[in-house]
Amino acid sequence: MTEKTTSLLVKSLKHVLQKDIASMSLIKNVALSEGVDFFVADSKGNVLLGEKSGFQFQQELTHESIVFGIFKSKSDKGKYISDLIKLLVQKEFEKKKIGKEVLNLYREINMIYGLSEMISEKIDTKSIAEIALQESSQIIGSTHGLFLMYEPDEDKVFELASFGDNPDSEKNIVEQNEVLKNLILKGSSAIVPQERIKDNVSLQHLKAVMYAPLKVKHRTLGIVILGNKEKKEFTAAELKLLTTITLQSAAAIESAHLYQKGLKEARDREEAIRRIHEVSQKFVPSEFIKSLGKQNITEVVLGDLVEKEVTVVFADIREFTTISEGMNPEENFLFVNAFNNRMGPIIRKNNGFILQYLGDGFMALFPKGSQYAIRASVEMHKALQDYNKERVTKKRLPIKVGMGMQKGKLIMGITGDIERLDAAIISDTVNTAARIEGLSKHYGTSILLTQECKDKLTDPEEFDFRYLGPVQVKGKQKPIDLYECINGDELSLLNHKLMTLPTFDHAMNLYFKKEFAMAAVTFQQIFKMNINDKTAKLFLNKSAHLITQEINDSWKGVETMTTK
Amino acid sequence: MDKKILIVDDESHIRMLIEQTLEDLEDEGVELLFAENGEEALNVINESRPNLVFLDVMMPKMNGMEVCQRVKKELDSSDIYIILLTAKGQEIDRQKGLEMGADKYMTKPFDPDEMLAVAEEILKS
Numbered sequence: 001m002t003e004k005t006t007s008l009l010v011k012s013l014k015h016v017l018q019k020d021i022a023s024m025s026l027i028k029n030v031a032l033s034e035g036v037d038f039f040v041a042d043s044k045g046n047v048l049l050g051e052k053s054g055f056q057f058q059q060e061l062t063h064e065s066i067v068f069g070i071f072k073s074k075s076d077k078g079k080y081i082s083d084l085i086k087l088l089v090q091k092e093f094e095k096k097k098i099g100k101e102v103l104n105l106y107r108e109i110n111m112i113y114g115l116s117e118m119i120s121e122k123i124d125t126k127s128i129a130e131i132a133l134q135e136s137s138q139i140i141g142s143t144h145g146l147f148l149m150y151e152p153d154e155d156k157v158f159e160l161a162s163f164g165d166n167p168d169s170e171k172n173i174v175e176q177n178e179v180l181k182n183l184i185l186k187g188s189s190a191i192v193p194q195e196r197i198k199d200n201v202s203l204q205h206l207k208a209v210m211y212a213p214l215k216v217k218h219r220t221l222g223i224v225i226l227g228n229k230e231k232k233e234f235t236a237a238e239l240k241l242l243t244t245i246t247l248q249s250a251a252a253i254e255s256a257h258l259y260q261k262g263l264k265e266a267r268d269r270e271e272a273i274r275r276i277h278e279v280s281q282k283f284v285p286s287e288f289i290k291s292l293g294k295q296n297i298t299e300v301v302l303g304d305l306v307e308k309e310v311t312v313v314f315a316d317i318r319e320f321t322t323i324s325e326g327m328n329p330e331e332n333f334l335f336v337n338a339f340n341n342r343m344g345p346i347i348r349k350n351n352g353f354i355l356q357y358l359g360d361g362f363m364a365l366f367p368k369g370s371q372y373a374i375r376a377s378v379e380m381h382k383a384l385q386d387y388n389k390e391r392v393t394k395k396r397l398p399i400k401v402g403m404g405m406q407k408g409k410l411i412m413g414i415t416g417d418i419e420r421l422d423a424a425i426i427s428d429t430v431n432t433a434a435r436i437e438g439l440s441k442h443y444g445t446s447i448l449l450t451q452e453c454k455d456k457l458t459d460p461e462e463f464d465f466r467y468l469g470p471v472q473v474k475g476k477q478k479p480i481d482l483y484e485c486i487n488g489d490e491l492s493l494l495n496h497k498l499m500t501l502p503t504f505d506h507a508m509n510l511y512f513k514k515e516f517a518m519a520a521v522t523f524q525q526i527f528k529m530n531i532n533d534k535t536a537k538l539f540l541n542k543s544a545h546l547i548t549q550e551i552n553d554s555w556k557g558v559e560t561m562t563t564k
Numbered sequence: 565m566d567k568k569i570l571i572v573d574d575e576s577h578i579r580m581l582i583e584q585t586l587e588d589l590e591d592e593g594v595e596l597l598f599a600e601n602g603e604e605a606l607n608v609i610n611e612s613r614p615n616l617v618f619l620d621v622m623m624p625k626m627n628g629m630e631v632c633q634r635v636k637k638e639l640d641s642s643d644i645y646i647i648l649l650t651a652k653g654q655e656i657d658r659q660k661g662l663e664m665g666a667d668k669y670m671t672k673p674f675d676p677d678e679m680l681a682v683a684e685e686i687l688k689s
Contacts (some may be wrong), residue, residue: 096584099583100578101583103585106581107676109673110673110676
């Protein structure tokens, strides 16, 4: 210690005499005005100023009884100069000493800065604990360390990390759970007195021990215990350093916990959003969203729209009110769901999607053409026949469904206002399809379609049609040519219609040629063969009626519907 | 070793810390010079031709970047080794500093041991 002080004093002496211009000129001026010649050497005898020989007056340069140099002059007048030099050296020495202390503090700050930087990057608590112990060993010089956490839910102290060889630490932690827990909850730091180290079996391999709490605000998360197997004792400054390290570590562990909590919450939120998205997809068909050129419903904005050519199919359970009269609302709901459950998959299988459920029916879109729409309608009727067999065995009424379709342009879009959006379609095609479905009851057909649907079928041979003539629906300028697809009918009825197909066409020809008597006879023949052929019966009645009517030249056989 | 190191920083405590850090070099005959701002630094560089300059970036009256550029590109003193000192978190300056011709880059708070080792290394070559 003295050696270092002497060396620093010598350095200060050199600074005053050789480097510091202000000090040098001050000394020189005083010496000149006093007319004193002098000589200065450091404590090792190295000459710093002046000539060695011929001086009587001699004085040692000292600071707190440490000799750092020798002053010589011809007369004792030199004493003032010697004192001046001593004073200047002492000031420089103090400055240097403070400088060294500040540098040491700065070194510590830099290390702690580095430590906090290192641990703040970590998100797992174990790494934080390991780094804290490693850095402690470097900064403080501990050979052993334990990083312990207290888990209040289990009332248990556990080791997060350890440094150095700590024999039986796990066993000791379990055995001393209560002691450690109380130490942690107390939340104070201390240097453990020597006698206490000797008394404690788990500390016997160490010569110095200290600990500091892992504190966040007013909570204590755990404790860091450091030990050294050679050093006599830890100093207060080292305990202060440990406290700083534990503060940093506790904050890092807390933020790691918060980060993990935040991460979990973010994952939960994401999962919730995913589920909502999944559900919303069921409400608004993803085909609808995709047709707008969007991947996701969240991308949809008010005013999005797309124009497409599609086939619109309306389906309606006939005499729904009669069927539902015998059921309570819940049964009613279950019944509709049972029906929709059977129809939905068939529609999707045929590249269609249900845009809207209408209580006793639905509206489906087929963007890939009428071939799919008709095929789906036929398959749905077949599924319905199976369903009806089930219903009959359960003594329930069989259900009948009418379907009508139209092909044409349709604008799909998002309507509503800023708070409430809905998928909407704006289209005359939809109105017409709804009207056609309404007509299917009048004509007694299971599947009724327009000329537009029948045109451009990729495989017209797949189905069998009966031409039913033009119809003038309300709100439309031109009459629409109607066809019945018979393939969805029950087997006996289908066979009947297939067999009488040419006869039916012939009868229709007679009808349009205004040969009503012949037409009536022919329709009568068909109807007699199967009284479930309601279309034949309709035209039989019409023909029979027209026989007695005055028919003018403009009559083209257009059926005029005044109701919806 | 008849060599010189210039320490440029507007904050006196940083100058003192660097002085203390490099103090041992003084015993080997290295002279430590100081400047408080960019202008002063340029004057000292012109007069004394230091071998190494520790140069703070953020300073009043001509910042470190400009000093660096003037020394390296205008004063034809490219043999002077310049180490830029920047506060942590301003690492964006790094690329800019290197473009200005700085030889090395250190962040504050600096590691005293590292700084001393670097200075010794540079003065040796």
